[in-house]
Amino acid sequence: MTRYISILIVLLVTASAYGFDFRKENLEHKIVAGFNFGATTPTSIPREIRKIEGWWPQFTPQLGYNIIYNTSDKWAVGSGILLDYKGMGVRDRVKYLYTEVKLEKDGNYLTGYFTGKNETTVKMAYVTIPLYARFKINDTWNVRGGGYMSYAYSTSFKGKVWDGYMRAPDPTGSEIVIENKGDATFDFGDDVKTFDFGILAGGEMKINQRFNVFGTFNWGLTPIFHNSFKAVPFKMHNIYVTLGISYNL
Amino acid sequence: MKTKLILFFCCLTISFISCIKDEPENIEADILSFSFEDYPEMKAIPSKESSKMVFEITDTTIDITRLIPKIEISTGATITPSPDIAQDFSDTVTYIVSSENKRWSRSYQVLIKQMIPLHFSFEDWGTAGTGIMKYPTLSDETWANANPGIALAKFGRVDEYPTRSTTDAYNGEYAALLETQRGGTYFGFKIPIFSGSLFRGKFGSINMSDFAKTVQFGQPHPQEKGRPIIFKGYYKYKVGEPFYDENDNIVPGRIDECSIYAVLYKITKGVAGTKDDEFLDGTNILTSDKIVATAILADNSAKSEYTYFEIPFKYKEAPNYSLYDYKLAVVFASSKEGDFYRGAIGSTLIVDEIEVVCQTYSSRDKE
Numbered sequence: 200m201t202r203y204i205s206i207l208i209v210l211l212v213t214a215s216a217y218g219f220d221f222r223k224e225n226l227e228h229k230i231v232a233g234f235n236f237g238a239t240t241p242t243s244i245p246r247e248i249r250k251i252e253g254w255w256p257q258f259t260p261q262l263g264y265n266i267i268y269n270t271s272d273k274w275a276v277g278s279g280i281l282l283d284y285k286g287m288g289v290r291d292r293v294k295y296l297y298t299e300v301k302l303e304k305d306g307n308y309l310t311g312y313f314t315g316k317n318e319t320t321v322k323m324a325y326v327t328i329p330l331y332a333r334f335k336i337n338d339t340w341n342v343r344g345g346g347y348m349s350y351a352y353s354t355s356f357k358g359k360v361w362d363g364y365m366r367a368p369d370p371t372g373s374e375i376v377i378e379n380k381g382d383a384t385f386d387f388g389d390d391v392k393t394f395d396f397g398i399l400a401g402g403e404m405k406i407n408q409r410f411n412v413f414g415t416f417n418w419g420l421t422p423i424f425h426n427s428f429k430a431v432p433f434k435m436h437n438i439y440v441t442l443g444i445s446y447n448l
Numbered sequence: 449m450k451t452k453l454i455l456f457f458c459c460l461t462i463s464f465i466s467c468i469k470d471e472p473e474n475i476e477a478d479i480l481s482f483s484f485e486d487y488p489e490m491k492a493i494p495s496k497e498s499s500k501m502v503f504e505i506t507d508t509t510i511d512i513t514r515l516i517p518k519i520e521i522s523t524g525a526t527i528t529p530s531p532d533i534a535q536d537f538s539d540t541v542t543y544i545v546s547s548e549n550k551r552w553s554r555s556y557q558v559l560i561k562q563m564i565p566l567h568f569s570f571e572d573w574g575t576a577g578t579g580i581m582k583y584p585t586l587s588d589e590t591w592a593n594a595n596p597g598i599a600l601a602k603f604g605r606v607d608e609y610p611t612r613s614t615t616d617a618y619n620g621e622y623a624a625l626l627e628t629q630r631g632g633t634y635f636g637f638k639i640p641i642f643s644g645s646l647f648r649g650k651f652g653s654i655n656m657s658d659f660a661k662t663v664q665f666g667q668p669h670p671q672e673k674g675r676p677i678i679f680k681g682y683y684k685y686k687v688g689e690p691f692y693d694e695n696d697n698i699v700p701g702r703i704d705e706c707s708i709y710a711v712l713y714k715i716t717k718g719v720a721g722t723k724d725d726e727f728l729d730g731t732n733i734l735t736s737d738k739i740v741a742t743a744i745l746a747d748n749s750a751k752s753e754y755t756y757f758e759i760p761f762k763y764k765e766a767p768n769y770s771l772y773d774y775k776l777a778v779v780f781a782s783s784k785e786g787d788f789y790r791g792a793i794g795s796t797l798i799v800d801e802i803e804v805v806c807q808t809y810s811s812r813d814k815e
Contacts, residue, residue: 371476
């Protein structure tokens, strides 16, 4: 965590190095409205995932307020507060994925190695505070880079496995055939961390005096599950792109 | 810019999909099937939970001490010892399967139990004795009956002997019929009834005063014949009346019972067939401390139709051929207490297709 905070501090210091002569007319206020596309995913696809058969977005808007202070003609620092939904759905084929599922027939939990199809739906609601430096390329374009801190007030991570079998508790154990979609489910929403820190990079294009379009790439550096959580064997991160419109107040 | 971003996002997605890694190494270590190429009847598909495979075969021509199995295992897994090496399956052979990724292994135990049936259909009958003393008996001389005693007692004046063949067979042409008959007084001894009897053993020198000691139960049962495990066959039983006790008194209301049992007992090593040969007789066949195992039919009541019985041998101790020799007795009687001249006139027991199933001792036991 200190690592992420250090990154933010470095960014701030970089920004302030250009001189921090506070003047009210140097402030910009913006309302932002966008949509998050992306995935909560391991940064490189683990071997256990054999094929991604489908991906679909959830309703994951980003709404909020940004405040930007211009430190020079070119440079500015920005922050704000955002209501930030992140989520997606994915269907994939896995081999020997270590996980825990609930057998719907009897309500029992089964931990072991699953081979077959998996469908996961993730939806998380965060309050995000970004902090970034902005560089104006020209009157129309600017780019920015920085970090963000998010607090999750609602987390959902659930799905189904089917069309396969599980060896439980280990590969030498019983073979449980999970045939139909809905026979076995998982719900790890409660195991998702409340905090997420990440880095962001993006750009903005001016449409007119009031409106701009922007795109931001957000890379969560903290794995979304607690270290003690074992039912997903790899570290997952929020990797999302926000596309939206900002309105200058 | 927006299109660029979309493009970037698409590229990102593609890059994720394109970086699907090589398939993980197999983590399973299962035997998927276990068979013997030359003996298709021996094939097992072990469950994922079980690691024991036991084949029970009755084909005694298979040399189970040198067999090469055909084993299918999980993809990429390895197995030791190599299935190409012949193994002695008369004793448990352990195979260890290791998964492709080497992290997991399962151990399997394989055993072949070779069953040697001692099967008797009671088809071939002949006569024994000489002149007027001729009496019916099975051609298989390992079986004996008490007919010679009756022949002697009645000086051959016998219409039908208590033990004889019948065409009322369960299978084949004949079965063995045992009928309790009315006796009398012979040589000063009162013998109220003659029970039909049939047993593996010998009818010894006749001792009218203690008839029960005349019968010598059991035939040698060397280790090669295997460990008796099941005694089975078919029988019919008709209860006769009246019931006589040994003092020639009618016992009203007493219902006769048949007896069907097999006994494995130990004898001093090396005495079988010598003048010191040892037997159990009618007085101790079910009580001797030499008894190692018994299989006794519990239901001795009337059966108007052929009834199947299958009795497991109950062992008191494990046979130890390095210390003892063993004999196996199989005994049928139309009156349970016929040895002691108690029974009901006309009680009739018919038996057919008798089998003692034995399991081969493993080659290690033989050493």
